[in-house]
Amino acid sequence: MKSRLLKKFAKSQKYQILSEIKRSQGLSVSELCERINLSYMGVKQHCVSLEKDGYLDTWRRPKGMGRPEKAYRLTNQAQEFFPTEYTNLTLEILESIRQVYGEAAPEKILYQIYQNLIQSVASRITGVTLEEKARSLAAYRESEGYMSEFYHHPDNGQYYIIEYNSPVLALADRYKIVPQMEEQLFEQALGVKVLRQTERVSGLYKCVFTLQP
Structure with a gap:
């Protein structure tokens, strides 16, 4: 049952977001918009939902100029969506x-x-x-x-x-x-x-x- 749910989730926009963040050291909503075909508000809503579910957290990433930027990164809980060989x-x-x-x-x-x-x-x-x-x-x-x-x-x-x-x-x-x-x-x-x-x-x-x- 869990395997089927994971396969279904892997085709979703939320998984796209998790996967893009996984291949980084954290991404902002704007950066995610550049990587996937989704509006700013669409990405933002998914990120808020994933954070609420415990799969993302946020931190303020320093920028060269201006205020620090809010970025998302994975939590340890999000690892369940990615391949693992040893249980x-x-x-x-x-x-x-x-x-x-x-x-x-x-x-x-x-x-x-x-x-x-x-x-x-x-x-x-x-x-x-x-x-x-x-x-x-x-x-x-x-x-x-x-x-x-x-x-x-x-x-x-x-x-x-x-x-x-x-x-x-x-x-x-x-x-x-x-x-x-x-x-x-x-x-x-x-x-x-x-x-x-x-x-x-x-x-x-x-x-x-x-x-x-």
């Missing part, structure tokens, strides 16, 4: 494994899972140049629910892959090996050194992978 059951299973087989057992299992995943992902990456490979990896991660995009800095020529969702976030919060293996996955797929950095504010998540040839 509380997964965490409970790993905790039970720890209790039975010792402290190191869960991370050993996760290590093996990621070794298999690294091989699988590497076989899917296409392209010859680093940019081609990075675009291919970003497209694959996007299809897996990471809200991933490739970015080429126009000034310094640096390549980045930026992600705004993590289906493995709960797992990464519990087990330090997960962020380490995510970084290794990128390095193996692209053949370069990768620096992984995350930012989290309220319910917003941003993970930047800096590619270092």
Whole structure:
């Protein structure tokens, strides 16, 4: 039942708003109007409704000139609308494994899972140049629910892959090996050194992978 409701919601204007905010560090009503085909009042009404339901909160964002601007950002509650691979059951299973087989057992299992995943992902990456490979990896991660995009800095020529969702976030919060293996996955797929950095504010998540040839 919940799955059907989420699929229906995913086609709605409210989900469009949540999705656009998810791919940012917070947006004003005016900025949302520029991104989706909806009037200012329409966006405003949806934002007020989403805030009332607990999916958005607001803060005053400083501007270069003039008064601070009101912007919306996601709350942690809004995460239920975005892909996640690991549930509380997964965490409970790993905790039970720890209790039975010792402290190191869960991370050993996760290590093996990621070794298999690294091989699988590497076989899917296409392209010859680093940019081609990075675009291919970003497209694959996007299809897996990471809200991933490739970015080429126009000034310094640096390549980045930026992600705004993590289906493995709960797992990464519990087990330090997960962020380490995510970084290794990128390095193996692209053949370069990768620096992984995350930012989290309220319910917003941003993970930047800096590619270092």
